[in-house]
Amino acid sequence: MLPWVYGFEWTPGHLIFLGVFFTAILVAVSTLVYALTRAARDLKGDRALQILWREDFEELPAAARRCRHTFTGELPGRVCPLGFDCRECVMHATLTERTGAPAGGEELAGINIDYDRFYHRGHTWVKPQEDGTVLIGLDDLGRRLTGRPDRVELPTPGTALKTNSPAWEVTRNRNKVRVLSPVDGTVVEASATEPWTLKVWPDRPFDTRHLLRGAEVSAWFRSELERLQILAGSEQAGPALADGGVLVDDLADAFPAADWEAVCGQMMLDS
Numbered sequence: 072m073l074p075w076v077y078g079f080e081w082t083p084g085h086l087i088f089l090g091v092f093f094t095a096i097l098v099a100v101s102t103l104v105y106a107l108t109r110a111a112r113d114l115k116g117d118r119a120l121q122i123l124w125r126e127d128f129e130e131l132p133a134a135a136r137r138c139r140h141t142f143t144g145e146l147p148g149r150v151c152p153l154g155f156d157c158r159e160c161v162m163h164a165t166l167t168e169r170t171g172a173p174a175g176g177e178e179l180a181g182i183n184i185d186y187d188r189f190y191h192r193g194h195t196w197v198k199p200q201e202d203g204t205v206l207i208g209l210d211d212l213g214r215r216l217t218g219r220p221d222r223v224e225l226p227t228p229g230t231a232l233k234t235n236s237p238a239w240e241v242t243r244n245r246n247k248v249r250v251l252s253p254v255d256g257t258v259v260e261a262s263a264t265e266p267w268t269l270k271v272w273p274d275r276p277f278d279t280r281h282l283l284r285g286a287e288v289s290a291w292f293r294s295e296l297e298r299l300q301i302l303a304g305s306e307q308a309g310p311a312l313a314d315g316g317v318l319v320d321d322l323a324d325a326f327p328a329a330d331w332e333a334v335c336g337q338m339m340l341d342s
């Protein structure tokens with residue numbers, strides 16, 4: 072059937088077969104080259120980080136992927152399909168933006184919630200500064216989850232950060248948890264002492280549509296406390312949260328070493 076096969080004859084049927092055969096090979100090779108070229112381009116750019124985050128996001132349980140609009144009752148039961156990137160969400164754009172953030176702050180099960188900043192679902196906050204930079208730090212629940220770590224690896228000045236990609240790493244009892252960046256930007260300064268914060272020059276235009284704010288923040292924290300109690304169990308997490316208890320200051324001490332990485336990782340979206 073092929074020219075190099077003994078007994079081959081140049082007949083119309085053979086010519087048609089050869090045309091289809093070599094066309095199929097050409098298409099397969101072209102597809103492979105295109106895929107390899109695109110993969111190489113993605114690995115060199117930001118898209119590789121986005122792909123990795125989307126894969127990690129899909130591995131999270133549904134309770135951790137709830138749409139922000141479930142907290143305010145606008146879209147009950149909805150699970151986010153976009154990796155918490157509300158900047159790409161048509162549904163989010165059609166809903167009325169809530170601007171009436173409570174003044175000051177509040178305390179919830181001993182956790183301090185400040186309303187002068189934005190919150191990321193990985194338990195970091197973002198506070199705009201007068202010079203155009205933003206401060207990034209762990210919220211009070213994130214601080215209690217990491218407790219007193221053995222080691223904190225912060226990014227150096229000049230490091231580029233991408234939303235939902237690792238910003239720094241915390242080690243406790245040889246277990247590691249990555250803290251996700253809440254914004255796109257470049258690190259200007261890193262605080263090497265507790266509380267660990269980053270000063271970041273955000274990419275322009277500075278977009279905060281993916282960050283929580285206002286009334287939804289308190290509802291989100293309540294949901295997160297419920298999720299923590301399910302993951303850790305009330306006996307391990309200290310006084311029962313459902314009974315109005317105050318969350319222990321160092322949750323890492325409340326978990327066996329083998330469980331801390333899993334519980335902390337799920338709560339901070341480092342699946």
